[in-house]
Amino acid sequence: MGGRRAGLATRHLVMFAKLPRIGRVKSRLAADIGTVPAWCFCRTVTRSLLQGLAPPRRWSCWLALERWGERGGHCGLASRGWTRLEQGRGDLGQRMERVLCILPPGPVVIIGSDVPDLVPAHIEKAFAALRDCDAVFGPAVDGGFWLVGVQSKSRRLPLFEQVRWSTRYTLSDTLANLPRERVAVLDLLEDIDYGPAYQRWLQRRRHRGVRRSPAGVSA
Numbered sequence: 001m002g003g004r005r006a007g008l009a010t011r012h013l014v015m016f017a018k019l020p021r022i023g024r025v026k027s028r029l030a031a032d033i034g035t036v037p038a039w040c041f042c043r044t045v046t047r048s049l050l051q052g053l054a055p056p057r058r059w060s061c062w063l064a065l066e067r068w069g070e071r072g073g074h075c076g077l078a079s080r081g082w083t084r085l086e087q088g089r090g091d092l093g094q095r096m097e098r099v100l101c102i103l104p105p106g107p108v109v110i111i112g113s114d115v116p117d118l119v120p121a122h123i124e125k126a127f128a129a130l131r132d133c134d135a136v137f138g139p140a141v142d143g144g145f146w147l148v149g150v151q152s153k154s155r156r157l158p159l160f161e162q163v164r165w166s167t168r169y170t171l172s173d174t175l176a177n178l179p180r181e182r183v184a185v186l187d188l189l190e191d192i193d194y195g196p197a198y199q200r201w202l203q204r205r206r207h208r209g210v211r212r213s214p215a216g217v218s219a
Helices: 003-007 027-033 035-053 092-102 120-129 170-176 195-207
Strands: 012-017 060-065 083-086 108-111 135-139 145-150 183-185
Touching (some): 012 035, 035 120, 060 092, 108 120, 120 145, 145 170
Parallel strands (some): 012 060, 060 083
Antiparallel strands (some): 108 145, 135 145
16 A cells, blocks of 8 residues: 555554554543543544645555454554555564564654654654654653654664553653663653543544544543
């Protein structure tokens, strides 16, 4: 699906995501707000990011999915303009390293699918930073990161060794692996893993004048 055309681009945007199946996504958020609302959030935000960041943006788009070959089709996840690939096995760091190794040459920016405040300008800033830096990070409120990007020549760096994933140390552990590299840091954003973060996101939507919540999501 557009793989040959995507491979010609020099900049690569990768979104890590899960197929939005009820009871299979956002388990920590579901524990706070319910299984169906968490599923609706996941599906809505993932769709929004796929549409908002897709071509004709000036980068190739790759959708890295878990269990790509599973039965169940696309689960309503339209991904026009995105080339699909499998994340592979292992922890998050191992899966990101695998993707970095298989993509064509060029700078790579990796994002998650649970950061609803992410906009194309953030991606542009990340690629701009990689003109002068070896790596770039988008710090998250919880101590992790919502974006990581590297220059083509920096893909073999030991970025994710000994990283404590899903903790407040995730970003600091990753930065510790880059003691001599030039690193840029972007805006602080919040990924939505728990109920309080979800409620803050709803408040931000209301402040922006967005009154309607995703279907099945309690406002």
